[in-house]
Amino acid sequence: MKIAIAQLNPTIGDLPGNAQKILTRAQTAAENGARLLLTPELSLCGYPPKDLLLYPDFIAAMHRELQQLARQLPSDLAVLVGTATENPQADSGGKPLFNSIAWLQNGEIGATFHKRLLPTYDVFDEQRYFDPGKTSNCLNLDNIRIGVTICEDLWNDEQFWGKRHYPCNPIEDLANQGVDLIVNLSASPYSLNKPKLREAMLGHSAQRYRCPIIYANQVGGNDDLIFDGCSLAFDRTGKTVARGNAMTEALFFLEFNSTNQQLTSQTTNAFPASEEAELWSALVLGVRDYVRKCGFQKVVLGLSGGIDSSLVAAIATCALGAENVVGVLMSSPYTSDRSVTDATQCAQNLGIATHHLPIAGIMEAYDRSLKGVFAGLGEDVTEENLQSRIRGNLLMALSNKFGYLLLSTGNKSEMAVGYCTLYGDMNGGLAVIADVPKTRVYALCHWLNQQQATGWQSNCERCLHTQAAEIIPQNILEKPPSAELKPDQADSDSLPSYEILDEILDRFIHKHQSRQTIVEAGLPAEVVDKAINLANKAEFKRRQAPPGLKVTDRAFGTGWRMPVAAQKTLPNPEKSKHL
Template sequence: MKIAIAQLNPIIGDIKNNAKQIIEVAHQASQDGVQLLLTAELSLCGYPPKDLLFRHDFITMMAEELEAIALSIPKNITILVGLATENLYAMEKGEKPLHNSVALVQEGEIKQIFHKQLLPNYDVFDEKRYFEIGEKPNYFELNNIKIGVTICEDLWNDEFFWGKKNYKINPLQSINKQGVELILNLSASPYVLRKQQLRETMLKYLVNKHKIPIIYANQIGGNDELIFDGNSFAVNKQSQVVARAKGYQTDLIYLEYSPETKDILTTDIINPIPSEEEEIYQALTLGVKDYARKCGFSKAVLGLSGGIDSALVAKIAVDALGKENVLGILMPSPYSSEHSIIDALHLAKNLGIQTHKIPIAPMMDDFNTSLETIFDDKTFGIAQENLQSRIRGTTLMAIANKFGHLLLSTGNKSEMAVGYCTLYGDMNGGLAVIADIPKTKVFALCRWLNHDQEIIPNNIIIKPPSAELKPGQKDEDSLPPYPILDDILERYLNFHQSEEEIINSGYDLETVKKVLRLVVKAEFKRKQAPPVLKITDRAFGTGWKMPIASRW
């Protein structure tokens, strides 16, 4: 039996066009002799649809388009489509109104509907807000082969693999008791660093344990802060990955299931897993590309300071949107060093992007004159430093507003964590591209980009980081060295270590206290930041739920 995985990039809420995309790929697969086609979780509406699920017309349109798919696909192909369906017993039993479902479409009809059994409610996931759990094992028969159906999280509850049980039930065990010969998993699994290795390790373990091959179909694309990397794959009964789709792009791959051996045959479609730097870079590029495309932007603007953060964001923007669609704005102040301007222009030349220079000294003078009476002195302090950043932020917003460009924020995670950024200044923008990338990783990415040729000017990489908001300023005047800062932050943010645990790991007491105090103090800034492209388990954004008014 020939099986295909359609690794698609839906636009959330664009139900008609998503359906059209599914129909087109079904016709293509049918022509190539495919008998069973898999799409991803909620492929009809895109994942995650969030509170669009509260709209009755949204749910109704999905049902209507599912019927259209059934009538439009060839009769010789069976297809699995992800969608939200009404819970018919919601009122009677006091349950949630919807199910996260998969429809089995065959011969012009909707033959079966399967419901997701494990609903994640952690990090960026909020499925219990909308969905009721499915209670029955999901399976169907095709060509006398009994096939089990799981939806994303349904596979992620083996207590022996994880060392604990996160849910009361294990759908895989229930399906296994039905005597299935093949297991399918339709996923919308967001990208985080090195997650593909985890997925494959887990599925290999499950296959080895249950002795049933598994096919995993994943969504790709950027949806707001979430990035879906694709990397759909199949594992045979020997716990070997026998096929892997492309990462970070749409794909259609074909597999062959043998009823005689009850296994998936080996293929030569095993796209490699990239290095850590490459996968981060590909994910961020996809995130920018899709955020712009799906929000209706074709061009981007950003401030070019001559620093390493804006250099990396500029390069990502060029690869996401094309060099002709990226505008760099230089905004030197009296405290900007000469090499910063030279470095910014050097970068722009390497990338082939247009630049415009707007000195901000006259605007600074005007603001200082206007504020002189209320400030009541001429002392140069934090307010005046931040005023420079806010002038730049306002200038960039004006340009974005005038020309309809997407303003890309260039701050990194280290700065965002400790508040070393200016609200309504360098935090301005429609998308925070690298705000989940620590400063040390920014340097690593830029060095990786330069492995064949100089893209990021070397002087940008080797010079000490500085906001250049006052004479001779260096980041280390206010913060610990970035390798120390980033390790403390990782321990605190990602591993939830206490102040005492971090100090006991070898760090100075006062340094740790200062860093943690800054993290708490900066919460109000993060609440007002643009969407942050997520590449770690603990990104600032949807999955970061901390109070602002707190004394912890």
């Protein structure tokens, strides 16, 4: 049997558009002799549809689109389509819907199969909408028994994880029923190194149960989530026999021999060569899809001559093309000539348009307006924040006037400790690197320049074609980071070195370590206390930030659910034993 995997990039809610994507891939699959086509989880509506699922009209429209799709598909091809279906037992206390797979063949909707394990951790909240399926899912096609699963159904192997997260293991149940093959329709969001972890887990399950596994994953950006694709296939020994492209749509084929249960393929794409290459591809995809799916064409950002805005400008240029990126220089009396030169050089390297809007006169107007109210008071962070908010207003004016999407440029380290200004540098429709720590920002910029030096091909919409020897000017990489909001200011005036800060934040945010554990790891107690207190106090800022692209397993976004009004500040360790 020839089996095709359609690694699709759906737009959430675009039922006709998503159905057309499925139909186009189905026609190609049939032309190439495929008998079965797999599509991702909820491929008809896109994942995650969230509260669109609460609208009965949306569910009814999805069913009509599914019926029409079934009539349009090639008659000799069986297609598994991810969709939401109504739960007839909802009146008895169940949730109104199932997360389902519809088997389309011969112009009709055949059987439907329901997801059994519903995740509620991190970015997932499926029990809000769906009832879990109660039985194993199996279809018989050309005398081949195919076990059918959906995403999380594969993520409960106690041998691999060391424990079970759910009472049942759908893969084990299907293996015990003697299926010939297991398929999984998935929408598994990306985080750094997750594709390799996913492959190790699936290979373990295929080997443990001596059963081939085929995994079809969604690709593309949907709001803050990025889906990496990397669809997979494993033979019964756990060997990877196919690996789909990372971060791009794809259609590829497998051959299943029912006599010896061998699964083979010619598609074995390599993983990205490094963590930086992986992150770069994910961020480029996230920006491209967010801009496109929100109906924008061009973006604007503040270009300060610092490393964060330079990296965001490079990502946006790769995602959208230089002609669709506008950088704005907004120098103040505290902005060094070198920063203006660096920002200009970076823009020239990228080939993007720029505007220079000095803000000294606007600052003076604010000073005059506030002079009476502030009489007798010295300058402090208030005046610094006013500069940031002036810049934020100018950027929003350009966004409104020309229909640009404003990209904010703050990194994760700043977002974590509140080293950012509400209604200033936090303005924007998308926070591109809000899940990228400062040390990783530097690593990405060094990596980018190395690629430029060696001549590279990326997943750019229009690759970074430039005659410059580097993308990010060397001076930006070497100078101490500074917000330049007062004379001779440096980030180190307010924060510890980013190497130390990022290690503390990684332990506190990602690993959920206590203050004591972090200090015992050798980090200075006073610095740990300061970092944790700043992180806790900055929650009100993060709550008001634009969506940020998720590229780690603990991002300040959909999966971050911290209270704002709560006692989270550490007490003085000298006065309390209870920390």
